Amino acid sequence: MSANTKQDRIFRNLLTYIDVQLGRILARKPVPIDLMALVTRNLIEVALWCEFITKNNENMQRFDKDVLVDVVEMFGLVDSSDPEYSSLERRVKQWEVSGKSMRLAKTGTHDKFWFKLCSKMVHPTAWSINVLLSSSCTDFYRLQLGSYALKCAIRAFCSLTALPLPTYITS
Numbered sequence: 001m002s003a004n005t006k007q008d009r010i011f012r013n014l015l016t017y018i019d020v021q022l023g024r025i026l027a028r029k030p031v032p033i034d035l036m037a038l039v040t041r042n043l044i045e046v047a048l049w050c051e052f053i054t055k056n057n058e059n060m061q062r063f064d065k066d067v068l069v070d071v072v073e074m075f076g077l078v079d080s081s082d083p084e085y086s087s088l089e090r091r092v093k094q095w096e097v098s099g100k101s102m103r104l105a106k107t108g109t110h111d112k113f114w115f116k117l118c119s120k121m122v123h124p125t126a127w128s129i130n131v132l133l134s135s136s137c138t139d140f141y142r143l144q145l146g147s148y149a150l151k152c153a154i155r156a157f158c159s160l161t162a163l164p165l166p167t168y169i170t171s
Helices: 003-025 033-053 057-075 085-095 109-122 126-132 138-161
Strands: none
Touching: 003 033, 003 057, 003 138, 033 057, 033 109, 033 138, 057 085, 109 126, 109 138
16 A cells, blocks of 8 residues: 555545544534533544644554554453454464554643543543533533534644644644
8 A cells, every 4th residue: 555545544534533523513402511522522632643643754654553553452451261362362463563552642731621621521520420410501611612622623624634724723
């Protein structure tokens, strides 16, 4: 597979992922706040991945290789008494993959704040259980999350298409 074909595939997959995430929050009905937070969190990470892979070809290669790294990590959780374990182990060893899957740091102040806030909304925390779901501010949070999610989608799209980032989008 040529490098351009691989890059095209990765870009198409990222654009499809962005489209799916936006489809979840642009519904006619009000979106549950935890789903809005999950989508916003996902789009923060997608924007970071898009910025990462478009910096250089090595980053693109690393992102592509990370699929196998993730599979190997998941294989490490399979019980060795599982009837399929030996067959899976043979396949995993053939890949000759090692290392840990990548985690991108949230470097921008806005990304750090919104990612943390989304985590509080997605996971069952004292705040999400006792305050968020009973809050009269749920619509306000929903609008704020949606706004940041769209900004992240625009950042990702601009990274993939090499278009300049609009001045009203801050990272």
